[in-house]
Amino acid sequence: MAKSSGGSRTVLWLLVALVVLSSSAAAVALFMVFSQPDGNAAQANEPQVPEYRAPIFIEIDPFTVNLADDDYGSRLLYTGISLKVADAQSRELLETHMPQVRSRLLTLLSGKQAADLTSPDGKQRLADQVIAALEAPMAETQPEMTIEDVLFTEFIVQ
Numbered sequence: 361m362a363k364s365s366g367g368s369r370t371v372l373w374l375l376v377a378l379v380v381l382s383s384s385a386a387a388v389a390l391f392m393v394f395s396q397p398d399g400n401a402a403q404a405n406e407p408q409v410p411e412y413r414a415p416i417f418i419e420i421d422p423f424t425v426n427l428a429d430d431d432y433g434s435r436l437l438y439t440g441i442s443l444k445v446a447d448a449q450s451r452e453l454l455e456t457h458m459p460q461v462r463s464r465l466l467t468l469l470s471g472k473q474a475a476d477l478t479s480p481d482g483k484q485r486l487a488d489q490v491i492a493a494l495e496a497p498m499a500e501t502q503p504e505m506t507i508e509d510v511l512f513t514e515f516i517v518q
Contacts, residue, residue, distance in 0.1 A: 421462075423438075423462065423465075426470060428470070428471055439516070446507075487509070
């Protein structure tokens with residue numbers, strides 16, 4: 361009888377050890393799963409890099425304009441302008457209506473005096489006026505057009 365009770369105790373201890381080991385393994389696995397940073401959380405902490413978008417420029421051929429008379433008499437402005445637009449639709453619209461664009465620019469510039477154009481502030485005001493003049497509709501049914509910036513590539517007042 362002593363042999364039968366000793367054998368069942370050994371099996372009982374083996375079962376207890378097996379349950380303890382499997383519980384420990386499960387606990388370690390759960391700990392590793394929940395302690396790992398979530399992939400989405402890691403991406404949320406990284407700064408978002410904006411997608412690079414190539415700028416769209418439209419170059420307007422240089423032209424010469426007679427400026428309004430001032431104390432020095434008749435003055436000339438020779439200027440080259442590039443426009444930075446928001447999208448391809450705006451570029452296409454401006455290229456299609458280029459004669460109107462040039463006419464609006466000539467009309468705007470011919471009313472200016474040389475003293476108003478030579479300072480950096482004067483050039484910035486002129487750029488704002490160019491945007492306002494060109495964003496006005498050129499056709500009855502025209503999609504929205506956005507001009508982001510006016511760049512003076514050549515600018516000589518004489």
